[in-house]
Amino acid sequence: xxxxILIANRGEIALRILRACRELGTxxxxxxxxxxxxxxxxxxxxxxICIGPxxxxxxxxxxxxxxxxxxxxxxxxxxxxxxxxxxxxGFAEVVAxxxxxxxxxxxxxxxxxxxxxxTRQLLAxxxxxxxxxxxxxxxxxxxxxxxxxxxxYPVLIxxxxxxxxxxxxxxxxxxELESALRVCRSEAKAAFGDxxxxxxxxxDENRHVEIQVVVDRYGHGVHLGERDCSxxxxxxxxxxxxxxxALSDAARADxxxxxxxxxxxxxxxxVGTLEFLVDAAGDFYFIEINCRIQVEHPVTESLTGIxxxxxxxxIAAGExxxxxxxxxxxxxxxxxxxxxAEDPAHEFRPGAGLVExxxxxxxxxxxxxSHLFSGYEVPPYYDSLLGKIIVWGPxxxxxxxxxxxxxxxxxxxxxxxxxxxxxxxxxNEAFLAGRxxxxxxxRVGSEAFLAAAARx
Amino acid sequence: MLDPxxxxxxxxxxxxxxxxADHAAIDRLTSELLPALIAKLGATGLGEFEVRExxxxxxxxxxxxxxxxxxxxxxxxxxxxxxxxRSGASQAGHVGGMTPVGPGREARDGQNGREPTIxxxxxTDGRVDDRIVATSPAVGIFQPRTDARAGTRVRAGDRxxxxxxLGVPQEVIAPADxxxxxxxxxxxxxxxYGQHLILIEFASASPSEA
Numbered sequence: 133x134x135x136x137i138l139i140a141n142r143g144e145i146a147l148r149i150l151r152a153c154r155e156l157g158t159x160x161x162x163x164x165x166x167x168x169x170x171x172x173x174x175x176x177x178x179x180x181i182c183i184g185p186x187x188x189x190x191x192x193x194x195x196x197x198x199x200x201x202x203x204x205x206x207x208x209x210x211x212x213x214x215x216x217x218x219x220x221x222g223f224a225e226v227v228a229x230x231x232x233x234x235x236x237x238x239x240x241x242x243x244x245x246x247x248x249x250x251t252r253q254l255l256a257x258x259x260x261x262x263x264x265x266x267x268x269x270x271x272x273x274x275x276x277x278x279x280x281x282x283x284x285y286p287v288l289i290x291x292x293x294x295x296x297x298x299x300x301x302x303x304x305x306x307x308e309l310e311s312a313l314r315v316c317r318s319e320a321k322a323a324f325g326d327x328x329x330x331x332x333x334x335x336d337e338n339r340h341v342e343i344q345v346v347v348d349r350y351g352h353g354v355h356l357g358e359r360d361c362s363x364x365x366x367x368x369x370x371x372x373x374x375x376x377x378a379l380s381d382a383a384r385a386d387x388x389x390x391x392x393x394x395x396x397x398x399x400x401x402x403v404g405t406l407e408f409l410v411d412a413a414g415d416f417y418f419i420e421i422n423c424r425i426q427v428e429h430p431v432t433e434s435l436t437g438i439x440x441x442x443x444x445x446x447i448a449a450g451e452x453x454x455x456x457x458x459x460x461x462x463x464x465x466x467x468x469x470x471x472x473a474e475d476p477a478h479e480f481r482p483g484a485g486l487v488e489x490x491x492x493x494x495x496x497x498x499x500x501x502s503h504l505f506s507g508y509e510v511p512p513y514y515d516s517l518l519g520k521i522i523v524w525g526p527x528x529x530x531x532x533x534x535x536x537x538x539x540x541x542x543x544x545x546x547x548x549x550x551x552x553x554x555x556x557x558x559x560n561e562a563f564l565a566g567r568x569x570x571x572x573x574x575r576v577g578s579e580a581f582l583a584a585a586a587r588x
Numbered sequence: 589m590l591d592p593x594x595x596x597x598x599x600x601x602x603x604x605x606x607x608x609a610d611h612a613a614i615d616r617l618t619s620e621l622l623p624a625l626i627a628k629l630g631a632t633g634l635g636e637f638e639v640r641e642x643x644x645x646x647x648x649x650x651x652x653x654x655x656x657x658x659x660x661x662x663x664x665x666x667x668x669x670x671x672x673x674r675s676g677a678s679q680a681g682h683v684g685g686m687t688p689v690g691p692g693r694e695a696r697d698g699q700n701g702r703e704p705t706i707x708x709x710x711x712t713d714g715r716v717d718d719r720i721v722a723t724s725p726a727v728g729i730f731q732p733r734t735d736a737r738a739g740t741r742v743r744a745g746d747r748x749x750x751x752x753x754l755g756v757p758q759e760v761i762a763p764a765d766x767x768x769x770x771x772x773x774x775x776x777x778x779x780x781y782g783q784h785l786i787l788i789e790f791a792s793a794s795p796s797e798a
Contacts, residue, residue, distance in 0.1 A: 191781075201727045
C-alpha cells in the first residue's frame with residue numbers, strides 16, 4: 133500500500149478521496165489552487181499544498197506543478213480524481229517517470245484506450261456492438277465534413293479529453309457542424325487543456341446506460357452492474373440511477389457480462405466505465421470507456437456496498453481484487469442528484485458566491501457527498517458541482533419517495549442551484565414511468581419542464 | 589525604519605494641469621476603453637494582450653476559465669505604487685487578472701505585473717509589522733541567488749533566486765525597489781506556490797531614482 137497520496141483535485145471528490153485515504157490508514161496531502169485555500173478539503177486535510185493560481189491551467193491542469201508538489205511533499209502516489217488530469221496518458225507517463233504511481237489505469241493501459249476510435253475497434257473485436265464514429269481526431273473543417281458525411285447526420289461532436297458535456301454539440305447539418313466546431317474546440321481547451329474532437333453517430337431517442345467494471349493487475353475482473361444516466365441537459369448528466377428501468381433483468385445481466393468480458397480481454401485495468409447507448413428496441417451500442425472514478429460512483433456503492441475509491445487505490449497499489457463476481461450482489465435502487473450552482477431559469481448560467489446557509493438532508497438511505505458549508509465562498513473558476521445527494525431504497529418507488537423528502541430538506545441559501553429541476557423530474561410522468569431519454573429535457577425545455585411541475 | 593508619515597520622496601511632483609489630464613485619462617479608460625477591451629478579450633479567446641494609448645499602457649490577462657469573474661480596474665499614477673505599499677494598503681493579490689500599468693513604468697513590477705504581496709507579522713507587543721515580500725512563483729525547491737544576499741539593493745523585477753519545479757527554474761522576482769531583507773526559508777527548502785520567501789526592506793532613496 134502507498135505511504136502517502138497526493139490528492140490532485142478539488143471539491144467533493146477531493147473530500148471523497150481524503151476519506152478513502154483515512155480509511156486505508158494512508159497519509160494524504162491535498163493539492164489546491166489559490167482560489168481553494170479556504171475550501172473544505174484543505175481545511176480537513178492533515179496536510180495541504182498550494183500548487184498554483186486560480187487558473188486551472190497553472191494549477192490542477194499543470195502536470196509539472198502537481199508532480200512537483202507530490203515530490204516535495206514526499207508522496208509516492210497521485211490520485212487525480214475525475215476531470216482535470218485524470219485520463220491524460222501523457223500525465224500518467226510523467227508521473228511514472230518520476231517514480232510515482234498514478235492512481236488509475238497504468239500509463240500503457242491509458243494509452244491503449246486513449247484513442248476513442250481505436251477503442252471502439254478494439255472492443256468491437258472483443259464482441260461489443262459499437263456506435264459508428266469518425267476515424268481518429270478531426271484535423272480540420274474539411275475532414276470533419278467528410279467524416280460526418282460518412283457517418284450520416286445527425287452526429288455528435290465530442291472532445292477526446294473528457295466528459296461532462298463540455299465541448300459537446302449535436303448537429304444535424306454540415307452548416308451546423310462548421311459553426312459548432314470552433315465553439316467545441318474552445319470549450320474543450322478551457323476544460324481539459326486539449327481541443328481534440330471526434331464525431332459519433334447520434335441516435336435521437338436513446339438512453340445512456342453504463343457498466344461499471346473493476347479489473348485488477350492480474351486480469352481478474354468483475355462488473356458492478358450498470359447505471360442509467362439518461363437524465364441529461366445538453367449532454368451533461370444531472371441525475372443517475374441504478375438499476376436502469378430501460379432493460380429487463382436478463383438484458384442488464386447480459387450487457388454487464390459482455391462488457392466486463394470485453395474489457396478484461398482488451399487488457400483494461402483498474403476501475404472503468406463502459407458507456408452504451410440503448411435505443412428504443414433495447415439494442416445497445418458501445419460508445420466509449422471512462423478510465424477514471426466517475427462522479428456517479430456512489431450509485432454503484434449504494435447497490436453493492438463496495439467502496440470504489442479504496443478499491444481503486446488498492447488495485448493501483450498492485451493488490452488483487454479479493455472478491456469474485458459471485459460475491460457481488462446488487463441490492464435495491466439508488467438515485468444520485470447532482471446539485472449544481474446553475475440557474476435553470478436563465479439557461480443554466482453557472483453561479484458563484486457566498487453560501488449563506490447550508491443544511492444537508494439525512495435519514496435512511498440518504499448520503500450527501502459535498503464540500504459545502506455555511507459561509508463557503510464558491511469560486512467562479514471551476515465546475516459548478518456543489519455536491520451530490522444519493523438516495524437508496526429497497527425499490528425504485530421508495531427511493532423516489534425518500535428523494536422527495538431529501539430534496540425538500542436540503543437548504544442552500546445565497547446561491548441559485550438546479551434543485552428545482554430535480555424536484556420537477558420527480559413529478560415528471562416520463563421519469564416516474566422510467567421512460568426518460570437523453571433528449572427529453574432539451575426537447576421540452578427547462579422552463580416548460582419547471583412550469584409543468586409547478587402545475588401538477 | 590519604515591515611517592508611513594514620512595513624505596514620499598519618490599513621488600514625482602506634477603502640475604495641476606498634468607493631474608487633471610491624468611484624471612481625464614483614467615475616467616476615459618474606465619468608462620470607455622476597459623469595457624470594450626474586456627469584451628474583446630472574451631471574444632478572441634486570447635490569453636493576454638496589451639494596448640498603448642499616449643503615455644498609458646494597459647495589459648489584460650484572462651484569468652483562466654473564469655466565467656462571470658468581473659475584471660476590476662485599479663488605476664495608479666506614477667510613484668503611487670510605493671506609497672500604497674508603504675501604507676500597507678490592502679492591494680495584495682491580483683484582481684481579475686487585469687493590471688493597468690502607469691506611464692513610464694515598464695513591466696518591472698514583480699510577477700506578471702501583480703501588486704506586491706504584504707508580509708504581516710504581529711509582534712508580541714501587539715504591533716503589526718507589514719512588509720513587502722517576494723513570493724514563490726511555483727511549488728518546488730527554493731534556491732536563492734548568491735549575489736542577492738541580505739543588504740543588497742534591488743529594483744522591482746530583479747531576480748532574487750529561483751524555485752526549481754521538476755528541473756525548471758521559476759524565477760523569484762523582487763516585487764518592489766528596496767533592499768533584500770530577511771529570508772523566510774532556507775536554500776533547498778520545499779516551498780509552495782505563493783509562499784512568502786524574502787522580505788524587501790525599503791531604502792530611503794530608491795536606486796532607480798538615484
